[in-house]
Amino acid sequence: xxLMFSPTSPFVRRVRAAAAELGLADRxxxxxIQVAPVRENDAYAAGINPLRKVPALVLDDGRTTxxxxxxxxxxxDELAGGGRLLPCSGxxxxxxxxxxxxxxxxxxxxxxxxxETALRPQALRWPEWAHDQEQRFWTGLGWFExxxxxxxxxxxxxxxxxxxxxCCLGYxxxxxxxxxxxxxxxxxxARYARLLQRPSLASTGPS
Amino acid sequence: xxLMFSPTSPFVRRVRAAAAELGLADRxxxxxIQVAPVRENDAYAAGINPLRKVPALVLDDGRTTxxxxxxxxxxxDELAGGGRLLPCSGxxxxxxxxxxxxxxxxxxxxxxxxxETALRPQALRWPEWAHDQEQRFWTGLGWFExxxxxxxxxxxxxxxxxxxxxCCLGYxxxxxxxxxxxxxxxxxxARYARLLQRPSLASTGPS
Numbered sequence: 525x526x527l528m529f530s531p532t533s534p535f536v537r538r539v540r541a542a543a544a545e546l547g548l549a550d551r552x553x554x555x556x557i558q559v560a561p562v563r564e565n566d567a568y569a570a571g572i573n574p575l576r577k578v579p580a581l582v583l584d585d586g587r588t589t590x591x592x593x594x595x596x597x598x599x600x601d602e603l604a605g606g607g608r609l610l611p612c613s614g615x616x617x618x619x620x621x622x623x624x625x626x627x628x629x630x631x632x633x634x635x636x637x638x639x640e641t642a643l644r645p646q647a648l649r650w651p652e653w654a655h656d657q658e659q660r661f662w663t664g665l666g667w668f669e670x671x672x673x674x675x676x677x678x679x680x681x682x683x684x685x686x687x688x689x690x691c692c693l694g695y696x697x698x699x700x701x702x703x704x705x706x707x708x709x710x711x712x713x714a715r716y717a718r719l720l721q722r723p724s725l726a727s728t729g730p731s
Numbered sequence: 732x733x734l735m736f737s738p739t740s741p742f743v744r745r746v747r748a749a750a751a752e753l754g755l756a757d758r759x760x761x762x763x764i765q766v767a768p769v770r771e772n773d774a775y776a777a778g779i780n781p782l783r784k785v786p787a788l789v790l791d792d793g794r795t796t797x798x799x800x801x802x803x804x805x806x807x808d809e810l811a812g813g814g815r816l817l818p819c820s821g822x823x824x825x826x827x828x829x830x831x832x833x834x835x836x837x838x839x840x841x842x843x844x845x846x847e848t849a850l851r852p853q854a855l856r857w858p859e860w861a862h863d864q865e866q867r868f869w870t871g872l873g874w875f876e877x878x879x880x881x882x883x884x885x886x887x888x889x890x891x892x893x894x895x896x897x898c899c900l901g902y903x904x905x906x907x908x909x910x911x912x913x914x915x916x917x918x919x920x921a922r923y924a925r926l927l928q929r930p931s932l933a934s935t936g937p938s
Contacts (some may be wrong), residue, residue, distance in 0.1 A: 575872035592832030625799030
């Protein structure tokens, strides 16, 4: 399978981490793709993903493309037998999916803030917008902090929500080094430090 | 169950349409919520959704909140027996999920363009950004147009991807009345006209 890849994307990272946790990393090759707002990439839009985003996964049949990091993660989980990164049923399933949605929303918000403060021409920046997006990260982080107890078992396989949050926090460290999120969320920080020791995350950090 | 609601949100609409298709609409009450970027809503952020977005669904136990329209749609589908709006397994499952992701990405792009052209102070608008987002709508629409054949059976229950696309196109009509999307995508237009006759969509249009 071919994964449309960018080394800085937190969404690509979570797919790579999921594949590593599931033992599928060696079945996936990485295809570097340049995508960014206001830059054209007609070939990618026409051939792979009309939204011009990464990740996308081209399956081994060469004609099927899965779009969206969540869809790809669910597919990989099923390929590995199912139920490993997301419970198949019960309250726990909806809990993990909701946590994942919050972590992805936090990540989206940071990416929008980054576009505002780095990509947009300086004269057109709207500080309130960037602040609003960053606030979503902070309230999301507080929401997680309230729901976490302790640093988690060292050897438990992380679920899709934990992977999504770890990739969000890694992106915060990468693009917002001034954020003292560890000071504001010590439980999440301890959990993150533990997770970062796993090869799935240690080997996929943004660069 | 209580659905956090805005009458203009295409994401809320698709949850309402899904509930109607599943025969669950009368188990859901609507709770109007005011959310928009750069407007605070601390009570909502603290009590319901730290991302300050709609929809969110508060379950009848009063303490469980599901966040994200996709998570809510999947939950309602399971509540109705499962497999009605999304195939439970097989290639068709990944196909529908990928189509849904493209439709949601198109909707996200239109919402970002709307924020750029209506919410942001005029002096800070970046036409290239709005254009880029709108292009994602158009390339997504072209992607769907290529994959559709005919107007679809009149009585078939639409899947999650069809509902998401219909709500996206309804949002385009509502916020971008100058878009001639029907001229550029006649097959999608015929399918949409057929879908709009269903009570689930006819009764939930933006206003």
